Amino acid sequence: xxxxxxxxxxxxxxxxxxxxxxxxxxxxxxxxxxxxxxxxxxxxxxxxxxxxxxxxxxxxxxxxxxxxxxxxxxxxxxxxxxxxxxxxxxxxxxxxxxxxxxxxxxxxxxxxxxxxxxxxxxxxxxxxxxxxxxxxxxxxxxxxxxxxxxxxxxxxxxxxxxxxxxxxxxxxxxxxxxxxxxxxxxxxxxxxxxxxxxxxxxxxxxxxxxxxxxxxxxxxxxxxxxxxxxxxxxxxxxxxxxxxxxxxxxxxxxxxxxxxxxxxxxxxxxxxxxxxxxxxxxxx
Amino acid sequence: xxxxxxxxxxxxxxxxxxxxxxxxxxxxxxxxxxxxxxxxxxxxxxxxxxxxxxxxxxxxxxxxxxxxxxxxxxxxxxxxxxxxxxxxxxxxxxxxxxxxxxxxxxxxxxxxxxxxxxxxxxxxxxxxxxxxxxxxxxxxxxxxxxxxxxxxxxxxxxxxxxxxxxxxxxxxxxxxxxxxxxxxxxxxxxxxxxxxxxxxxxxxxxxxxxxxxxxxxxxxxxxxxxxxxxxxxx
Numbered sequence: 112x113x114x115x116x117x118x119x120x121x122x123x124x125x126x127x128x129x130x131x132x133x134x135x136x137x138x139x140x141x142x143x144x145x146x147x148x149x150x151x152x153x154x155x156x157x158x159x160x161x162x163x164x165x166x167x168x169x170x171x172x173x174x175x176x177x178x179x180x181x182x183x184x185x186x187x188x189x190x191x192x193x194x195x196x197x198x199x200x201x202x203x204x205x206x207x208x209x210x211x212x213x214x215x216x217x218x219x220x221x222x223x224x225x226x227x228x229x230x231x232x233x234x235x236x237x238x239x240x241x242x243x244x245x246x247x248x249x250x251x252x253x254x255x256x257x258x259x260x261x262x263x264x265x266x267x268x269x270x271x272x273x274x275x276x277x278x279x280x281x282x283x284x285x286x287x288x289x290x291x292x293x294x295x296x297x298x299x300x301x302x303x304x305x306x307x308x309x310x311x312x313x314x315x316x317x318x319x320x321x322x323x324x325x326x327x328x329x330x331x332x333x334x335x336x337x338x339x340x341x342x343x344x345x346x347x348x349x350x351x352x353x354x355x356x357x358x359x360x361x362x363x364x365x366x367x368x369x370x371x372x373x374x375x376x377x378x379x380x381x382x383x384x385x386x387x388x389x390x391x392x393x394x395x
Numbered sequence: 396x397x398x399x400x401x402x403x404x405x406x407x408x409x410x411x412x413x414x415x416x417x418x419x420x421x422x423x424x425x426x427x428x429x430x431x432x433x434x435x436x437x438x439x440x441x442x443x444x445x446x447x448x449x450x451x452x453x454x455x456x457x458x459x460x461x462x463x464x465x466x467x468x469x470x471x472x473x474x475x476x477x478x479x480x481x482x483x484x485x486x487x488x489x490x491x492x493x494x495x496x497x498x499x500x501x502x503x504x505x506x507x508x509x510x511x512x513x514x515x516x517x518x519x520x521x522x523x524x525x526x527x528x529x530x531x532x533x534x535x536x537x538x539x540x541x542x543x544x545x546x547x548x549x550x551x552x553x554x555x556x557x558x559x560x561x562x563x564x565x566x567x568x569x570x571x572x573x574x575x576x577x578x579x580x581x582x583x584x585x586x587x588x589x590x591x592x593x594x595x596x597x598x599x600x601x602x603x604x605x606x607x608x609x610x611x612x613x614x615x616x617x618x619x620x621x622x623x624x625x626x627x628x629x
Binding site: 120122145185195203393 | 480
């Protein structure tokens, strides 16, 4: 408010958007690796998808720890005496660590060719992987004072963004017509779901009261307009859907083009949603 | 009053429990900023960040204009979103008194509490401080817990020259804050967030305390200063 106010910072910087991005891809890649035990066309992805998932999980975890102002205290999140279960961050920390442990166990059993255990770990890991985008969505949803964030859409949107980004990365390492067609469908349906959710999100933001309305202005015609509307919606959602619907979108090269665009869009959407929810508050 | 209590964390009307609150009479605030200075001195609050601050807005049209000051601080909410948001219980509510406090040795610096606070009452302490070794953790107003438990009032209340800030126990019907809240129309900031703040304003006008459309086209000079501030505090 006012003609004079002290300055307030945005608590969550762009680093969190990168974290959301890599952890979303990691979750989806694990899901594809797990799917390979039940769908033969995904077999070619089993090891490479897992490798990408694990590397990104480690990178995401390190990014999250490095962004804390007290990085060594990340262990506090694992201390049962400290945990506050009303915070989605506490659940997220546990989910992340458990997913990491299951991933290591999955890697070991795959190396030993222990199919029965690998199958079980694949299912457990896939469920934990699903928890990652859900918890990151809840991280934002629970803040009742934040426009854009405080909507039940967030966890679902993050699941769709995760699938979309994972499928986009998978097109670069996939082989086989059947698998490519499955990935094309994953990209198309999840991009469609993201587009539908963005329409709802824009509607509720534009009509959500003064703070939300101002946020809508910042995200469309304001400082975030180019990133959100330009890169996130036009380049990163509408254009790849259009490419995937054409004949060239059924070829691997076309899918890789669409995948590249979806990755740009996935990052831009996560960034603009994260920052968009914080701009107005810095003026209060 | 107790029928308004929803969450078990709330202390409204709980027998035998104190519920400290501050009433700020905006008709008496002259914008001298003595409260900010007293707070800085009491806690060695570093440059650039504030536990209490006094923004203003020029309202009216010439020649009928005035500066409206709105002293701000942590609202010590009865249902504080920061307490829910903290993953390691580094922020907590004191059962008797309703103070929302911080455990500095436990804070991991994830800033979830800052994101959840509708009042921007929380800030990150910088890396370097001259006299105090508590750094790089989230800090905020404590309602001067250390003074109040010794029978004193908070430093900002003690120093307020216009006696604009009044402090006391809302659960005590004989206290001055109870009298003011019960007998005068008071406002809280952002009541729609359901946080049930414990800072009450007399004479605040929501037309002026809310975020206005002006922020969409802020003055360039302010934006340059904001950018510099963000650079130094990121």
